[in-house]
Amino acid sequence: MTHLANDPADFAAEALEGFAALHPDLVQAVPGGVIRATPPRAGHVAVVLGGGSGHHPAFAGWVGPGMGHGAVCGNIFSSPSESQVLSVARAAEAGGGVLFVPINYAGDILHFGAAREALEGDEVPARLVAVTDDIASGGPAEHHQRRGIAGSFLVVKVLAAAADSGMALDPLADLAVRVNDATRSLGVAFSGCTLPGADQALFSVPTGQMAVGLGIHGEPGLSHQELGTAQDVADLLVDGLTADRPLSTGGAVAVLVNGLGATTPDELYLVAARVQSRLVAAGARVVAPVVGSLVTSMDMAGVSVSLLDLDEETEPYWLAPAHTSSFWRAETGSSTPPVSASRSTDVDPRAASAGTDRGRQPDITAPADPRSAAAAGWAHEALGRAVSAVEAQEAELGALDAVAGDGDHGAGMVRGARAAHQAMGAGVADGAGLGTALHRAGTAWSDVAGGTSGALWGAGLRASGDSLGDDAEPTAGQVLDAVQAFLDAVQSRGGAQPGDKTMVDALVPFVEQLRHELDRGSPLREAWSAAADAASQAAQATADHAARTGRSRTHGDASIGTPDPGAVSLALIAGSTN
Ligand code: ADP
Ligand code: MG
Numbered sequence: 001m002t003h004l005a006n007d008p009a010d011f012a013a014e015a016l017e018g019f020a021a022l023h024p025d026l027v028q029a030v031p032g033g034v035i036r037a038t039p040p041r042a043g044h045v046a047v048v049l050g051g052g053s054g055h056h057p058a059f060a061g062w063v064g065p066g067m068g069h070g071a072v073c074g075n076i077f078s079s080p081s082e083s084q085v086l087s088v089a090r091a092a093e094a095g096g097g098v099l100f101v102p103i104n105y106a107g108d109i110l111h112f113g114a115a116r117e118a119l120e121g122d123e124v125p126a127r128l129v130a131v132t133d134d135i136a137s138g139g140p141a142e143h144h145q146r147r148g149i150a151g152s153f154l155v156v157k158v159l160a161a162a163a164d165s166g167m168a169l170d171p172l173a174d175l176a177v178r179v180n181d182a183t184r185s186l187g188v189a190f191s192g193c194t195l196p197g198a199d200q201a202l203f204s205v206p207t208g209q210m211a212v213g214l215g216i217h218g219e220p221g222l223s224h225q226e227l228g229t230a231q232d233v234a235d236l237l238v239d240g241l242t243a244d245r246p247l248s249t250g251g252a253v254a255v256l257v258n259g260l261g262a263t264t265p266d267e268l269y270l271v272a273a274r275v276q277s278r279l280v281a282a283g284a285r286v287v288a289p290v291v292g293s294l295v296t297s298m299d300m301a302g303v304s305v306s307l308l309d310l311d312e313e314t315e316p317y318w319l320a321p322a323h324t325s326s327f328w329r330a331e332t333g334s335s336t337p338p339v340s341a342s343r344s345t346d347v348d349p350r351a352a353s354a355g356t357d358r359g360r361q362p363d364i365t366a367p368a369d370p371r372s373a374a375a376a377g378w379a380h381e382a383l384g385r386a387v388s389a390v391e392a393q394e395a396e397l398g399a400l401d402a403v404a405g406d407g408d409h410g411a412g413m414v415r416g417a418r419a420a421h422q423a424m425g426a427g428v429a430d431g432a433g434l435g436t437a438l439h440r441a442g443t444a445w446s447d448v449a450g451g452t453s454g455a456l457w458g459a460g461l462r463a464s465g466d467s468l469g470d471d472a473e474p475t476a477g478q479v480l481d482a483v484q485a486f487l488d489a490v491q492s493r494g495g496a497q498p499g500d501k502t503m504v505d506a507l508v509p510f511v512e513q514l515r516h517e518l519d520r521g522s523p524l525r526e527a528w529s530a531a532a533d534a535a536s537q538a539a540q541a542t543a544d545h546a547a548r549t550g551r552s553r554t555h556g557d558a559s560i561g562t563p564d565p566g567a568v569s570l571a572l573i574a575g576s577t578n
Contacts, residue, residue, distance in 0.1 A: 016053065033059075034088075043096045048089050079452070100129070104145070127173035130144075150185050155179050175313075184245055186212075188221070191300060203220040214304070258292070265292070369471050376437035383417070403555075416454050442463075446459065456490045460487070496549050500549045501567075506536075535571040
């Protein structure tokens with residue numbers, strides 16, 4: 001259980017606020033996360049990490065001299081939004097560009113990727129290398145599609161030290177690829193984790209068993225096995241890791257034995273001792289191993305082992321001094337702790353959750369055509385009905401997502417739809433036209449919801465707003481074009497094809513049916529209703545196949561028999577907005 005919370009909805013923001021307030025010598029709060037209290041030297045690359053909250057000390061607790069320059073902190077288990085990423089990156093940047101090192105989850109890649117593009121658009125060079133260390137989530141041939149877990153600590157440590165040594169962005173990004181390729185992790189869970197305010201864990205592990213191949217977002221393990229001794233667990237993990245990537249004799253290896261939140265330090269040392277002796281027996285040279293809970297998953301009980309093959313270039317970076325709240329390494333031969341000057345922490349990190357990307361909003365000072373403004377009013381009412389519909393289905397959507405994903409889809413959709421409705425209402429009050437109001441709704445949705453679906457709904461709504469414009473009451477044909485623009489944006493951002501078991505599976509039949517009905521002369525309202533029925537049937541039909549993309553990909557087969565949550569919520573909204 002997670003026992004302590006105030007308002008569960010504020011849990012992540014309050015934890016971050018407390019963290020920043022307690023460590024003013026190490027970090028400074030900025031909208032969207034934290035940056036180092038001591039700025040990097042001018043011209044050095046800023047290494048920016050981040051992801052959902054609930055993993056402390058990942059990621060804010062890895063910021064400080066010798067480690068990360070900035071950490072973006074999303075909601076619990078939910079990727080931060082593009083504007084949060086941008087805000088932290090801009091604050092951390094010191095003239096040498098930005099290297100983003102998120103861990104590999106669809107939502108994080110979408111939001112970090114969009115922020116990278118926006119920075120490049122502003123002529124700030126930026127690169128992105130996702131950490132893909134979890135060997136349970138794909139075979140060696142799929143290395144770059146694997147999800148990221150605790151091995152990200154090893155990767156970030158090496159890259160941050162290289163950045164602090166003055167390495168330029170391009171070689172640093174090349175090094176990032178190489179270090180990620182040399183890193184792999186495997187973990188086991190003994191119990192699931194509980195979201196703040198929830199009275200049940202996201203999954204459970206039968207007593208006496210362990211789930212092998214844990215995810216850090218409440219995804220269930222890939223298989224169950226009898227839980228043996230601490231040594232048996234260590235052997236299982238070392239065997240799995242070395243089968244995936246054989247150790248090189250005499251090779252140097254960095255090791256992290258990581259606790260997932262509820263596993264005690266003593267238990268970790270039992271495992272770590274065996275891991276160390278197994279690696280040494282296999283001829284490896286274990287360099288400065290780290291044992292601790294550095295990537296947690298709320299209150300999950302579990303342990304993972306991460307290995308990074310070091311070489312002549314990376315070993316000194318692994319050994320370089322670092323000073324963060326969670327990890328400290330002294331200068332070799334010196335006991336002087338690194339000095340970090342304090343800066344004021346007068347920024348509320350929560351401000352970011354209400355952030356907007358003003359730079360890309362259409363200028364609403366140009367008066368909209370009154371018929372377009374009236375259409376914005378109707379659309380606002382329709383979106384209000386969608387909010388009620390997703391609120392009523394929040395638990396059900398979460399349960400669908402918990403089968404093969406992380407269980408947050410209902411909460412994310414409610415947050416996003418509410419924020420979009422509110423932003424649209426503000427637009428309507430300002431006299432905005434339909435295009436602007438929808439664009440604003442999309443920005444608010446992606447900012448506040450985070451997650452894969454947040455990024456895609458945000459991009460879709462913005463694209464449909466841009467397609468409609470503010471000049472007139474839209475015709476049925478223009479509505480069809482706007483829905484097509486929504487689909488195009490979702491596909492170009494997310495890359496999913498029909499049949500991959502995503503919201504695209506409901507969207508494509510929705511657009512096709514709408515087109516068909518309008519072509520044969522049906523009025524818009526009737527056509528929309530028929531299209532929503534088609535979307536709903538298609539969403540249910542996604543139960544028949546396995547997920548091939550997004551967070552559920554790892555557990556694709558487990559999703560057979562359950563419809564895709566994003567397809568179901570899309571159909572729900574389509575049906576409620578008529
Ligand atoms: P997350 O996966 O980040 O936790 P959500 O749980 O809110 O995000 O949303 C999950 C839904 O997002 C999936 O059910 C699926 O419909 C949709 N989705 C995931 N990846 C993609 C993609 N590449 N393209 C389109 N939709 C996607
Ligand atoms: Mg999810």
